[in-house]
Amino acid sequence: MYSELALMPTTNNFSPEILEKLDSLQKKYSAMGQDLPSYLDGLLFADFLTYWDYINLDTLLSLQQPITPYPDEKVFIIYHQITELYFKLSLHEFDRISEAQTDSSITPTFLLERIRRINRYFVALTSSFDIMVDGMDQGEFLKFRMSLLPASGFQSAQYRKIEICSTSLDRIAHKNHREAFSNYSIEDIPKVFNHLYWREGASELKTGSKTLTLKQFEKKYDEELLDLAGRTYSSNVRSVAASLVFTSEESDIKEELRQAMRWLDVNVNINWTLAHYKSAVRYLQRDPEDIAASGGTNWQKYLPPRFQKRIFFPELWSEQELEDWGKRWVKSEVFGVK
Ligand code: HEM
Secondary structure: OHHHHHHOOOOOOOOHHHHHHHHHHHHHHHHOOOOHHHHHHHHHHOOOOOHHHHOOHHHHOOOOOOOOOOOHHHHHHHHHHHHHHHHHHHHHHHHHHHHHHHOOOOOHHHHHHHHHHHHHHHHHHHHHOHHHHOOOOHHHHHHHHHHOOOOOHHHOHHHHHHHHHHOOHHHHEOOOOHHHHOOOOHHHHHHHHOOEHHHHHOEOOOOOOEOHHHHHHHHHHHHHHHHHHHHOOOOOHHHHHHHOOOOHHHHHHHHHHHHHHHHHHHHHHHHHHHHHHHHHHHHHOOOOOOOOOOOOOOHHHHOOHHHHOOOOOHHHOOHHHHHOOOHHHHHHHHOOOO
């Protein structure tokens, strides 16, 4: 009764724009069988939105909890969190690609825009990595890291998801298995998954036994990652790009997409990887012997791209470029060799 009365036309001071909006709102809510006046009450009683509530600022700023008294541990935690947020932004775009592929709405322009966004996030991450490389006291780092064992960035599931969404699973298998898995089918996914490069990188060479860092990671994330690998079998960027049909007017886009994909490969598999490696060299390389990695890998052999040769889109690179993957940068940037 009350609601009907409220909608009766009366003399009022409302402008035509407001009346038009009320009319649109009425249509919108009645189409869903909803009572507009109740929603207007909601508007009336609602508080004004604040910045801090909207972005959950108090929660966000309560998540930096060092476990040692060393001040630089906070730098370490916050920079990891910043990285994870950029990873989350990247995965948001990968999700959109996958969804568009699944509902057949994907276009070359849409894919290009998503990849360009992800590239921007990785450029930001790579250029800020000096916050780690130069921004902590080595003495403090070497102390607080001992309290973090066996945790390691190696256990970043979002990083693994970015790899899975970027390319076909064979491309992130250990390099000794890539060829054998190059024509894997959806049924082969669990087999390929067992040979991903990081699983082998975190196993003792002699005994093959897994590091605790890996065991814990597998326990928490294997199921989720395996599921993602299945879901992105045909909707990872490499497969999506291969399935695109270009019209003759889109030849420019085809080239731009090629370039954007090459940058994605370089950003994830060389530039970020090497910026990260540089921090391992800075903190863990000490004559006469190197300091052991917290995750138990042989990090000198494991981290540099020239050994791993993770390459998402090999079809976009020449033989020579594939051969020289990551070599030049590591010499000039990490070791200062001209
Ligand atoms: C002083 C800074 C850092 C050092 C010394 C360092 C060291 C290492 C080492 C030695 C590894 C090899 C795995 C292991 O045995 O633990 C590793 C892996 C990894 N770290 Fe870091 N890290 C640093 C900062 C970061 C940051 C800020 C992130 C951001 C999330 C990160 C993410 C990763 C990832 C994703 C891996 C796995 C890489 C792969 O599997 O190829 N690290 N890190």
